[in-house]
Amino acid sequence: MQLIVHHWDADGICSASLIAKHLVSEGCTNVSPPIGEFRFDERVWKAIGSSESVFVADLNVPGEVERIDRKTTFFDHHIQPRIQNRLVRQINPAINGEKAPSCAFVISRHIDWWGVESVIGTVGDVGREALSIPEIKKSMERLGMSEEDAVKIATLMDTNHISGNREGVEKAVRVVGELEWRELISFEPWIRQSERIEEEFRSVISSVSSEGKRAFVEFKSDFNIISRVARHLVWEVGYDEALVINRDFGRRVQLYYRVSKKISREKDLANLISKLRSAGVNAGGKDEVVGCVFSPNKWDVVREIVYDHLGWFG
Ligand SMILES: [Mn+2]
Structure with missing residues (x-):
């Protein structure tokens, strides 16, 4: 087999x-x-x-x-x-x-x-x-x-x-x-699943905060919706950057960052991924996205690496 x-x-x-x-x-x-x-x-x-x-x-x-x-x-x-x-x-x-x-x-x-x-x-x-x-x-x-x-x-x-x-x-x-x-x-x-997700998605989107072209949202959910929330914010709403955090995804923390194509180069996400990996965080991604899942006790470390790399102030 x-x-x-x-x-x-x-x-x-x-x-x-x-x-x-x-x-x-x-x-x-x-x-x-x-x-x-x-x-x-x-x-x-x-x-x-x-x-x-x-x-x-x-x-x-x-x-x-x-x-x-x-x-x-x-x-x-x-x-x-x-x-x-x-x-x-x-x-x-x-x-x-x-x-x-x-x-x-x-x-x-x-x-x-x-x-x-x-x-x-x-x-x-x-x-x-x-x-x-x-x-x-x-x-x-x-x-x-x-x-x-x-x-x-x-x-x-x-x-x-x-x-x-x-x-x-x-x-x-x-x-x-x-x-x-x-x-x-x-x-x-698939239709039935999508109806349940829509409800959750709408509730998360309603709590997004933003500063200029940056969007940020933090929530707690069993649904794996961070990547979709980030896509929505960058592809559909038109933000340059979206940082989405699920603080309680099956007792783990999920962090997902997406950047628009036009400023992706300056964000050098491959470098951010290697910084996170060096800190022992299971991180992955491509030119325009970084995603990671980690236990809550790593939150401070991850937060510092991510905010420092992106030049955000949390
Ligand atoms: Mn793929």
């Missing part, structure tokens, strides 16, 4: 579906790490232990991948070091300084196949910007899928991780692989 370990978001789900359909010859299973945490828990290691070979997709967990003791293909598009583990084949254009909008894009290009998953995974990660990518635009035209349709499906797919539904994340890989894309838009379990 082959195993796919994938990110919990729409890009991770779509990446896993692409692998299951095009790169796995016989049966396969798929697992996601605990939602919101960039590490393999016991459940993931157990699944790896009973598999013949492994695929890891859209998960910026180089440290974990180094420890895998069997043949592994690691697809990703996040900035990360070159993997030294000889059992691992790492397919990530970011290693050569080349940008890729999504992991689904990286896999689609690798297998030379473009379809629903290529579109939804990419829209999930970069939003409407995906339409300016020729391969994505062409696929949508061929599928008869509008921009609204694509955004809607990516949003619905993300309801699984947003509501903390790890089982739903793992099931979604089959759902996207087996249903026709028009059926995904009205897939009941």
Whole structure:
């Protein structure tokens, strides 16, 4: 049996579906790490232990991948070091300084196949910007899928991780692989989840404070909504920066920062990520985002590093 370990978001789900359909010859299973945490828990290691070979997709967990003791293909598009583990084949254009909008894009290009998953995974990660990518635009035209349709499906797919539904994340890989894309838009379990999330989201947004082009919000919730809150603030409301903090996410603290594309260079987030990692904080991200989850006793350390790096005064 082959195993796919994938990110919990729409890009991770779509990446896993692409692998299951095009790169796995016989049966396969798929697992996601605990939602919101960039590490393999016991459940993931157990699944790896009973598999013949492994695929890891859209998960910026180089440290974990180094420890895998069997043949592994690691697809990703996040900035990360070159993997030294000889059992691992790492397919990530970011290693050569080349940008890729999504992991689904990286896999689609690798297998030379473009379809629903290529579109939804990419829209999930970069939003409407995906339409300016020729391969994505062409696929949508061929599928008869509008921009609204694509955004809607990516949003619905993300309801699984947003509501903390790890089982739903793992099931979604089959759902996207087996249903026709028009059926995904009205897939009941995802619709119901989205209604519950909307309520929580609205309540968080109503408590955002801002200073000029900076937005800040802190709250407590079991729902994994920080990345969506940050996207909303930067992509839809138009802030240059958004710092979102969930002080009680399953007894951990979640911090998420997003910066607009136009000032992302000056923020040097790769450097912020390495500062956080040096302090023993499990942090990840890309050019425009930094996310981390940590225990409450690290709050003061994280707060100082983040505020100092961003030049904010907390
Ligand atoms: Mn991704």
